[in-house]
Amino acid sequence: MTGAPDVDPEPPYRLAEMTWPEVEAAVERSSTMLLPVGSTEQHGHHLPLGVDVYMPEAIAERVAERTGCLLAPPIWFGVSPHHTFKPGTFTVESETFQRYVRDVCVSAGEWGVESVLLLNGHYLAQDPELDIVVRELTTEHDLRAFHVPLVSVFEDAARESRESAVSFHAAEFETACMRSLFPELVRMDRAERVDPPDNALPLTDYDAYGDNRVGWALSADRMDELTPAGHIGDPTVATVETGDRLIEEAVDNVSGLVGALAGSAGE
Template sequence: MILSDITMPEFIEGLRQTQTVLIPFGAVEEHGHHLPLGTDTMQAYDVCCRLSEKRPVFVAPPIYYGVCRSTSSHPGTISITTDTLRALAVDLVSNLYRQGMRNFVLISGHAGGTHNAALVDAGEKLLARLPQARIAVVTEYDLAAQHGRDLIETAGDAHAGEIETSRILFTRPHLVKGTSPRETPQFPKGILVRNKRNYWPGGVHGDPSRASAEKGEKIEALVVEALARLVDELENFVEKV
C-alpha cells in the first residue's frame, strides 16, 4: 500500500492487514557522469514498492534528502545536516505510530556512514519514547552488495559503480547517460579535507563498465527477498526482558 496513493478508508482497511511501514530514505547526490542525482532514493523506494506488491505493507513517500559528506563538493549534491535527518525520522515515525503503525523499517538507499548513524540514533530515541514500536534500520545498498556478491565482478564496488549502474539500467534505462571511468577515492587516511572533489574527481567508486540490466534485475530481486525476510523477523521480534 503506497501511502501517497491510497485514501483514508483504504488506510483504515490497510491497518486491519498490517501495522508495518517502510520508510525509504535517499539522497540528492552526484553519481558519476552517467547516473541521476536521485539514484539512492530511487533504489530504496523501488524495492519497497516491489515488496508491497508481494505482501501487505505500507510504503511511506521517500525522503529525497540525506547527509552527504564525501560528495559534498561535487556538483548536484544537496545535503542536509544530521540534526535535520534525525529530527525528520523521529517526527515521521512518531506520527505513523500515532496513526496505528507499530513496525517500522527505515531503509536507506544512501550508504553514507554519517547518514546511517543518524538514522540509527533516531531509532534509539524512538524506542525509548514509543513502548510498542519495533524498529529496524537497514542500508539497502548493503543488502545489494551482500546478496548480489556472486554477480558482482568489481572488488570493493560501491558508489555509482557496477551495482548501482546495473540497477538503474534495469529500472530506469532512459536515465543512464553513457558510463564513467573506473575510479577509487583517494582521500588521505585520518585527515579531513575541505574540497573532497580534489581527491575524488569523477565521483565513482567502482567500475560502471561492468554493469548490465540483467545483473540489475537479479540484484533487485535479491534485495526484495532480503527485505521480506527482515520484515518477517521484525514483525515476529520479541525483545528479551
Template sequence: MILELLTMDEFAEGLQKTRTVLIPFGSTEEHGSHLPLSTDTLQAYDVCCRLAQRRPLFVAPPVHYGVCRSTANHPGTVSIRTSTLKALAIDIVISLYKQGLRYFVLLTGHAGGTHTSALIDAGEELLERFADLEIAVLTEYMLAAREGRAIIETPDDSHAGEIETSRLLHAHPHLVKGEGRCEYPSFPAGILVRDKQKYWPGGVWGDPSKASAEKGAKIEQLVVDALARVVDLLEGKGR
C-alpha cells in the same frame, strides 16, 4: 500499499491488514556523469514498492535528502545536517505511530556512514520512547552487496559503480547517460579536506563498465527477498 496514493478510508482499511511501514530514505547526490542525482532514492523506493506487491504493508513517501559529506562539493549534491535528518526521521515515525503503525523499517538508499548513524540514533531514541514500537535501520547497499556478492565482479564497489549502474540499467534505463568510468577516491587517511572533489573528481567508487541490466534485475530481486526476511523478523515471525 503506497501511502501517498491512498485515500484516508483506504489507509484505515489497510490498518486492518498490517501495522508495518517501510520508509525509504535517499539523497539528492552526484552519482558520476552517468547516473541521476536521485539514484539512492530510486533504489530504496523501488524495492519497497516491489515488496508491497508481495505482502500487505505500507510504503511511505521517500525522503529525497540525506547527509552527503564526501560528495558535498560535487555538482548537484544537496546535503542536510545530521540533526535535520534525525529529527525528520523521528517526526515521521511518531506521526505514523500515532496513526496506528507499530513496525517500522527505515531503508536508506544512501549508505554514507554519518547519514546511517543519524538514522540509527533516531531509531534508538524511538525504541526508548515507545515500548510497543519495533524498528529496523538498513542500508540498501548493505543488502545489495551482501546478497549480490556472487554476481558483482568489482572489488569494493560502492558508489555509481557496477552495482548501482546495474540497478538503474534494469529499473530506469532511460536515466542512464553513458557508461561511466572506473574510479576510486583517494582521500588522505585520517585528514579532513575541504575540497573533496579534488580527491574524487569523477564521483564514482567502483567500475560501472561491468554493469548490466541482467545483473541489476538479479540484485534487485535478492534485495527484495532480503528485505522480506527483515520484515518477518521485525514482526516476530522469524524470532
C-alpha cells in the same frame, strides 16, 4: 446491483495515494510501514541525482506488493556534505535529518503503525544517523524500528556477482541496480573507471564491502581531490543481470523481515 460495497481486489499499499478512511482500513491489515530514505546528490557523469531514493523506493514497492505492508512517500534529502563539490547536491545537518525521520515515523505510530523499516539507499554515509533514529523510536516511542541499508540486504548477491575490485560511490552496484530498475536514466556511454588512491590509511577502504574497520568520513574538498568525475569505482562493468540479482535478493530479504513481523504481531 445496488447497495453492494466497493471491494478493491488488490488492497492499496501506497500511503500517498490513499484517503484517510483507506489508511484506517489499511493499518488493520498491516501495521508495518516501509519508509525509503535516501538523498539527492551527484552520482558522477552517468547516473542521476536521485539514485539513492529511486533504488530503495523501487525495492520497497516490490516488497509492499508481495507482503501487503504499507509504503510511505520517500525522504529525498539526506546527509550529503561530502558531495557538495558538484552542483545538484542537497544536504541537511545530521541533527535535522535525524529529527525529521524520527518525527515522520512517530506520526505514523499515532495512527496505527507499529513497525517501521527505514530502507536506506544512502548507505554507509548516513548509517550512523539512522542507527540513532532506530534506537530512539524503539526506546522512547514504542515502535519496532529497523535500519535496512541496501548494501546489507543484497550483500551475498553482490559478493558473488561483482566484477570490480572497488565499488564505493556510483560504481558497479548502484549502476547495476539502476540499469535493472531505470535503464532510461543511466548514461553508460559516459561511465568511466575511477580508481581510489593507493595510499588509503590502514583499517579503511574505498569499497562497500572492503576493510572498513574504523569510522571515517570524507569532506567535499577531499572528494574533489579523489574524483573529478564524482564517483569512485568502475561502473563500466555493471550489468543488468547483476542488477536483477541484487534487486531480487534485497526484495526477498526485506520481505522475509516484513513477514516475520506480521507473524509476530498476529496480522
